[in-house]
Amino acid sequence: MGASQGKQSGSEGKGSSSISSDLSSSTDQTSTKAQKNVATSEDSDVSMRTLSTPSPALILPRSSPALFNGSSVSFAPETVGLTYPQRGMCQSKDQHQGAPIDMLPDHAFLQIFAHLPTNQLCRCARVCRRWYNLAWDPRLWRTVRLTGDVAHVDRALRVLTRRLCQDTPNVCLTVEMVVLNGCRRLTDRGLYTVAQCCPELRRLDLAGCYNVSNEAVFEVVSRCPNLEHLDVSGCSKVTCISLTREASIKLSPLHGQQISIRYLDMSDCFALEDEGLHIIAAHCTQLTHLYLRRCVRLTDEGLRFLVIYCPAVRELSVSDCRFISDFGLREIAKLDVHLRYLSIAHCGRITDVGVRYIAKYCSRLRYLNARGCEGLTDHGIEHLAKSCPKLKSLDIGKCPLVSDAGLEVLALNCFNLKRLSLKACESITGRGLQVVAANCFDLQLLNVQDCDVSLDALRFVKRHCKRCIIEHTNPAFF
Incomplete structure (x- = not known):
């Protein structure tokens, strides 16, 4: 210099x-x-x-x-x-x-x-x-990342895109990813700028941008045909459920046009309802990853629409959706062998009946989070273990009806198990842990916090699963 x-x-x-x-x-x-x-x-x-x-x-x-x-x-x-x-x-x-x-x-x-x-x-x-000249080289501007509480973020986006559009008037052909997580001051105006100037956009992260509305998200989806990854978690105004005449007019251009989104995270979109999920599923038929955590208004009916329009879903989370029941799991089971990841944590209406549907039809399941499903018992675990032998991660914490008998069946069938959480399982003892350790040698993480397991059982696990990290609450074990 x-x-x-x-x-x-x-x-x-x-x-x-x-x-x-x-x-x-x-x-x-x-x-x-x-x-x-x-x-x-x-x-x-x-x-x-x-x-x-x-x-x-x-x-x-x-x-x-x-x-x-x-x-x-x-x-x-x-x-x-x-x-x-x-x-x-x-x-x-x-x-x-x-x-x-x-x-x-x-x-x-x-x-x-x-x-x-x-x-x-x-x-x-x-x-x-x-x-x-070097800092504005187009090769450096495939990603625009402004995270946290950035003041005047709308203006910053406008200035950036204006400079990037100098070589190609009105469009930034190089920008493929925009990350604005946590920008609480972002409004529809800033998102309109992204939609108008970044037609080659493939990924957009808006987690926690709670001032963004349906209209702005729709503008991005309409103007960015290559968009594959969309994260609007925590955007409480994004609902896509309005049935007003104005909303119908805005949605009409999408009929017959398929949106290319494959990854969609709508966690904490509290106002999302079944009709909104119906609209999303009908136009995002290529979805493979869908996360609906804490969308508390969703019911089993919404999952029926999802399975009809999006048969290729591989990862699905409906954790903390309190109205999802065994009937919803019966619909999810229709995803068949495509399903690899399923989270139904804290869905209090789910029992062994629903888990049996998943075990029967989703034989290639690798990950299941059923934490807090208090209706799950050893019978459900038995069906799961025998039908999904390639299971690698299982969380059944806070399931008080799961005992050592269920663990023994699990250990004798799922040899590839790498992660197992039994946190606060009141019926689990050291005997069940020893069977798991003697058969699942590749175990890498075991959570037995708030479980009544002896010091000898913990030492047995450590001796047989040398790479295993044990999360426990026993002060004598270290």
Whole structure:
């Protein structure tokens, strides 16, 4: 970052400075003070020169603040090398002003910049003209990531997309992923900007953006035909259930058009109901991963629509959906051998009957979370173990009716079990654990917190499953 490059940066000052000032207004209004770049001391025989890394203030306008973070950029000079020229030799001006980092080739800078988050990449664009050109290289802008409580996030998105659209007017052809998790101040206006300017978008994460509504999400889905991954967990306004005339008009263009979304997370969308799930399933027929945790208004009827339209679902979570019962599991079982992952945790209406349906038809199930299903007994575990021998992870914590008898059947059939949670299972003793340890040698995690198991049983597990991490509440075992 030599002084020569600092001078050159003046020619691009308008582009870089305007973008930086727009973005930075969201967090800080402090300015940096210029510091000396080169300190020299000479005597009569030998001159010694100290090379220092330049402060951004040497290059930026005096009024340009930092981006996004709450503090301005102000770096004290850092000694990076000492040069002792030979007596009598004439040193060129370029030799005096060069900085070691300037010797790196462009591809090395790109490799470094590729690991920076969006806000720091924007800061790098303010250092000098060379860094400005490199920081805005399209190859670095496949992902836009602004997470946390970013002030004026709508404006930041508008400024970013405006700069990225310079080469291709009105569209950012390079952006494939936008992550805005936790941006509580994001509104529909910011999401409209993404929808209009990022037609090649493949992934959009909006977890916790509770000010986003149905209309904005619909705009993204309509304008981004390649969108495959959508996370709107915690977006309480996203319901897709309105039956008003206006909503019907907005949904009409989607009839006959299939949305390419494969991964959809709508956890904590409390207002989602069966009709909303019906609309989603009817148009997202390629879904393979669907997470509906704590969507407390869903019932068995919604799952019936899901199975009809989305037969390829591999992972499904309906945990904490209190109205899901054995009838809902009967519908889920129609997913057949496609289903690999199922979470029904804390669904209090589920019993052995529903688990028997899953065991009978979903023989390739690998993961089952049935924590808190108090109606589950040893009979359900027996059907599961015999029909799903490739089971790798099972959580039956807080199932008081599961005892050592169920564990023995599980251990004798599911040899590939790697994770087992028995937390707060009142009927489990050390005898059941010993059978598990003697047959499931690949066990990697065992949770027996709040279980009545002896110290000898824990030592037996540790001796036979050497790689197993045991989570327990026995103070004598360590």
